[in-house]
Amino acid sequence: MRIGVVRFPGSCDETDALDACSLVADAELLWHGSTDLDAVDAVVVPGGFSYGDYLRPGAIARFSPVMEAVAKFAADGGPVLGICNGFQVLCEAGLLPGALLPNDSLRFVCRQVDLIVERPTTPWTAACDAGERLSIPSKHANGRWYADPDTVARLESNGQVVFRYAPGENPNGSVADIAGVCSEQGNVVGLMPHPEHAVDSLTGSADGLKLFSSVLKERTGAGIS
Amino acid sequence: MPASADSIPGRERAIELALTGAEYDSIVELLGREPNEVELAMYSLLWSEHCAYKHSKKVLRRLPTEGERLLLGVGENAGAVGVAGLAVAFKVESHNHPSAVEPFQGAATGVGGILRDVIALGARPVAMLDSLRFGYPSSARSRWLLDRAVAGIGHYGNSIGVPTVGGEIHFDPSYESNCLVNAMCVGIADPDRLMRCAATGVGNRVILMGALTGRDGIGGASVLASTELGEDDADKRPTVQIGDPFAEKKVLEACLELIDSDLLVALQDLGAAGLTSSASEMAAQGEVGLDVDVAKVPLREADMEPFEIMVSESQERMLAIVEPSKVDAVKAICDKWELLCTDIGVVTDTRHMRIFRGEELVGDIPVTTLVDDCPLYDLAPEKPAQGLYPAPPADLPDRGDTAETLLALLAGANIASRVPVFEQYDSIVQARTVRRPDDADAAVLALPAGEDGTRPAIAVSIDGNGRRVAADPNGGALEAVLECAANLACVGAQPLGLTNCLNFGNPEKPHTAWQLIEAVDGLAKGCEALGIPVVGGNVSLYNEGPDGPILPTPVVGMVGEMPDASVTSTSGFAREGLAIALVGPFEPSLVASELAARRGNAPEGVLPSVALESVLAAHAAVRDGVRSGAIESAHDISEGGLAVALAECVALGSVGCAVEVPELDDVSLFGEAPGRGFIVSGSRELVEAIPGAVVIGDTGGPNLTITDSDGERVSVAAADLREARDGGLRRFLP
Amino acid sequence: MKARVLIRPKQGILDPQGQTVERALPALGFTGISNVSVGRLVELEVADASQLESLCEQLLANTLIEDFEIQLDGD
Amino acid sequence: MKARVLIRPKQGILDPQGQTVERALPALGFTGISNVSVGRLVELEVADASQLESLCEQLLANTLIEDFEIQLDGD
Ligand SMILES: Nc1ncnc2c1ncn2[C@@H]1O[C@H](COP(=O)(O)OP(=O)(O)O)[C@@H](O)[C@H]1O
Numbered sequence A: 001m002r003i004g005v006v007r008f009p010g011s012c013d014e015t016d017a018l019d020a021c022s023l024v025a026d027a028e029l030l031w032h033g034s035t036d037l038d039a040v041d042a043v044v045v046p047g048g049f050s051y052g053d054y055l056r057p058g059a060i061a062r063f064s065p066v067m068e069a070v071a072k073f074a075a076d077g078g079p080v081l082g083i084c085n086g087f088q089v090l091c092e093a094g095l096l097p098g099a100l101l102p103n104d105s106l107r108f109v110c111r112q113v114d115l116i117v118e119r120p121t122t123p124w125t126a127a128c129d130a131g132e133r134l135s136i137p138s139k140h141a142n143g144r145w146y147a148d149p150d151t152v153a154r155l156e157s158n159g160q161v162v163f164r165y166a167p168g169e170n171p172n173g174s175v176a177d178i179a180g181v182c183s184e185q186g187n188v189v190g191l192m193p194h195p196e197h198a199v200d201s202l203t204g205s206a207d208g209l210k211l212f213s214s215v216l217k218e219r220t221g222a223g224i225s
Numbered sequence B: 001m002p003a004s005a006d007s008i009p010g011r012e013r014a015i016e017l018a019l020t021g022a023e024y025d026s027i028v029e030l031l032g033r034e035p036n037e038v039e040l041a042m043y044s045l046l047w048s049e050h051c052a053y054k055h056s057k058k059v060l061r062r063l064p065t066e067g068e069r070l071l072l073g074v075g076e077n078a079g080a081v082g083v084a085g086l087a088v089a090f091k092v093e094s095h096n097h098p099s100a101v102e103p104f105q106g107a108a109t110g111v112g113g114i115l116r117d118v119i120a121l122g123a124r125p126v127a128m129l130d131s132l133r134f135g136y137p138s139s140a141r142s143r144w145l146l147d148r149a150v151a152g153i154g155h156y157g158n159s160i161g162v163p164t165v166g167g168e169i170h171f172d173p174s175y176e177s178n179c180l181v182n183a184m185c186v187g188i189a190d191p192d193r194l195m196r197c198a199a200t201g202v203g204n205r206v207i208l209m210g211a212l213t214g215r216d217g218i219g220g221a222s223v224l225a226s227t228e229l230g231e232d233d234a235d236k237r238p239t240v241q242i243g244d245p246f247a248e249k250k251v252l253e254a255c256l257e258l259i260d261s262d263l264l265v266a267l268q269d270l271g272a273a274g275l276t277s278s279a280s281e282m283a284a285q286g287e288v289g290l291d292v293d294v295a296k297v298p299l300r301e302a303d304m305e306p307f308e309i310m311v312s313e314s315q316e317r318m319l320a321i322v323e324p325s326k327v328d329a330v331k332a333i334c335d336k337w338e339l340l341c342t343d344i345g346v347v348t349d350t351r352h353m354r355i356f357r358g359e360e361l362v363g364d365i366p367v368t369t370l371v372d373d374c375p376l377y378d379l380a381p382e383k384p385a386q387g388l389y390p391a392p393p394a395d396l397p398d399r400g401d402t403a404e405t406l407l408a409l410l411a412g413a414n415i416a417s418r419v420p421v422f423e424q425y426d427s428i429v430q431a432r433t434v435r436r437p438d439d440a441d442a443a444v445l446a447l448p449a450g451e452d453g454t455r456p457a458i459a460v461s462i463d464g465n466g467r468r469v470a471a472d473p474n475g476g477a478l479e480a481v482l483e484c485a486a487n488l489a490c491v492g493a494q495p496l497g498l499t500n501c502l503n504f505g506n507p508e509k510p511h512t513a514w515q516l517i518e519a520v521d522g523l524a525k526g527c528e529a530l531g532i533p534v535v536g537g538n539v540s541l542y543n544e545g546p547d548g549p550i551l552p553t554p555v556v557g558m559v560g561e562m563p564d565a566s567v568t569s570t571s572g573f574a575r576e577g578l579a580i581a582l583v584g585p586f587e588p589s590l591v592a593s594e595l596a597a598r599r600g601n602a603p604e605g606v607l608p609s610v611a612l613e614s615v616l617a618a619h620a621a622v623r624d625g626v627r628s629g630a631i632e633s634a635h636d637i638s639e640g641g642l643a644v645a646l647a648e649c650v651a652l653g654s655v656g657c658a659v660e661v662p663e664l665d666d667v668s669l670f671g672e673a674p675g676r677g678f679i680v681s682g683s684r685e686l687v688e689a690i691p692g693a694v695v696i697g698d699t700g701g702p703n704l705t706i707t708d709s710d711g712e713r714v715s716v717a718a719a720d721l722r723e724a725r726d727g728g729l730r731r732f733l734p
Numbered sequence C, D: 001m002k003a004r005v006l007i008r009p010k011q012g013i014l015d016p017q018g019q020t021v022e023r024a025l026p027a028l029g030f031t032g033i034s035n036v037s038v039g040r041l042v043e044l045e046v047a048d049a050s051q052l053e054s055l056c057e058q059l060l061a062n063t064l065i066e067d068f069e070i071q072l073d074g075d
């Protein structure tokens, strides 16, 4: 199986995401200017500061040619994971619900946080158990996920909340401690914390590896429990 | 003879531009005529303190610059040492005056500048560190400077994807109106691909890459960096530069791709003095001439004068020398990265910098007169009769309850937890960070695995203590080197090279000259003792405000190597039942200590002597102990002395401890002797076997308990230690 | 023609920037100031103003969280 | 009374946001747009408008790099 990692001007975590993907499958970078996803089986929209986060994080990147292809890929049910800036891009592109606002502290915050897996039935959480706790670093200045109350209620009842910050761990003031959400079909997932920075205990934690092994398990039909 | 030589600004203008009359006269002599406007602007910058090191170059000759691991030394954009088949490039640079004027942009562009120095070597920046000095945070201005400078460092480093893995902050009234912002960058390169800055190959093209050129920081190098800040800072404000980390990220990726594709002859960043400095440095190093056409330089503002284009300090620009046949390939890569790339000139054999505006020759200067012929001044050092620095306000009593004193020190801005600062920095991007801030005494960065699968690592640290240098410039600077090396020893690393930034007052004042000369000698002694070279650095002089000079502040950055990234230590006590030992010839005193300052004592007196041999033996013992696994936690005893070091081991760890010391007095508990003593923990039999280790207690329990031989005892709950330490800085950065 | 776009946080969405300004006011001796909101100001030259509406909806503002107001020169 | 403060990058000072937005526009299919600048918009209720000038200088704008313009309701 092959995972494509999108690279925008200003992406910073794309090579880390590439290395993380390489631990479970073949992986390659997808240039923002190309509309060809090179027939990959899954797509990661990585973290960083695409276009400097200017105007609004993700506001400019979501117009990149590659994002048209990603949107099509998503519409056909292809698994897409947005991490941090990638999450912001997917929200701006309307592929995921909600928007990401400046942290309530108005500061960039880099901190190891505990996430709780709310939905283990997405391609990116298939290897997790419901309620499982993952220790994953979070680092951003614009991670306060927001949606209006009706939308939040709808997402909760549809089970579109995939990750929640553990009690007391919310670093940015996100509504209902929501750290990650998914599309209605569940194949597009976005979260602010960085699983690709938690794939080796040498650098802190290996819990994030589960998201990448999930997509492998799901795609190679190893079956979802 | 340039056409526009008819416009001769003359001697008065030269003096306005901060040249001396005598300097102007020697320019006229060297040139055989009076310089025109363009030429004078160029001389005024390259002959400024910032670019020419007029008052420091002779002093710097004292520093050792050779070492068997040295790949690239002083004179290049940054130095480099060899580690595990890689070149590790590093350098520290100051951005003090710009940060005092506009702390966010000043600090941000400081980070951007040192990044470009490392990029210029063809190295990928893998880590940033920062060293900051402000007045007491009780002052609103100091809080503002701290808040904005930290935000600016984070903004730039985070946005460009380079982790900020370490740093230090110190507060002292002497920095109230002249804060210090020093940034250190570490990069990794293939040794065979290290770029030089020497322009070579007559006929090769001069390519300007990156941002548009605007009126940024015009006169910055001479005005902002080389004169004292006075009341009229406001007039200097229009020269504030805005950092664009997004543009620099594209510069970074494009430059590394150009080098990988073997398309560049030479590369140089545009820093202070912009095109003038970069172009003439490249020409001087290559012993060639350069013709540059300012009409070709892409501008952000129309109608810029040739001299403005030549001295503009617009950020995020690089200058490259490219063979004519490769120019198109270079342009293609720059286009891919949406980066401007313009052919602005050619390498000549004239050994002159010739500036054209289209056909018109507007400046013509022999390169050597710009770069090498600036007069170097001898300092007139004089040891001041008595202390130079006023006693700080006292906020602790001379006799205090020991537990209360300990908590007060932990809660003090100079010792309290730095979490509120380093949480604003991405310390993990690039996935190399094995030890983050507060994990251990130095940051540890893993390198790619060797044949046997183990991953070697580098450890990095930055240190300085102006208060101790004020008391004894020579001894204090030596201590800075030892403390930096001690931090490396704590994680099991062997020092390989040193970079430094010399932040001092006005060197034309005899006492500052004395501080500078003595401090450099102290640095040199430290390097010689450790057997490491100085690979580069920076000098920032004239750091004075209305209320006098800053504390003399040499800042030392060090890089060390470790055979195995997975075998290292933590600062905090990791678990119950470990033996705690004191390692090293630790004979503290209260002179220039944090407690002395809190009690309102000026930084004066005789620092404890340094028994270099046994200090280095202790460093080796700790390093070997960590590498062998005997040592699980290691922390050097610095500000606040033994009691504070123990409290930090508890606060950063997961258990308390009980130790016994000979005396429970202020000197043994809070006295300082930086770089000489370590607190280590590990299983008893292994720790007892460490050469020179004296077991003083065990880990465990909910408290930090210190007793002395005749049963006297102080005990504080770990929770209270944490609370004091965590709140100390947080309350100033809500 | 010159155009100006005013972009404001939607009513009811926490605006920490506005709050921070309000909190800083008393210390600086400013009184009687309330309902501070901080948004974005985009100014530009546009040949065909009819594009502006969609420019704002697609790029300049995120209508989930922001309202925008277009002012053409002369307003 | 309601007041509005328009804060924009000073003339001649680099405006990375404006530049980046402007460069992106053609790709988004917007043409004939130039001189894009991105600044901040502060809106507030103020009892005594005479404070606004110094409020802007001290708090709202960074006068080293930004110009500000005060609009009172009715302007
Ligand atoms: N304190 C110092 N110790 C050792 N080398 C120094 C020191 N200060 C400056 N240098 C060296 O002098 C050279 C010129 O410094 P600088 O002008 O800061 O370079 P750049 O313009 O590339 O930043 C560099 O090689 C630098 O490493």
Ligand SMILES: [Mg+2]
Pocket (backbone or CB within 6 Å): B077, B116, B117, B120, B269, B271
């Ligand atoms: Mg340089």
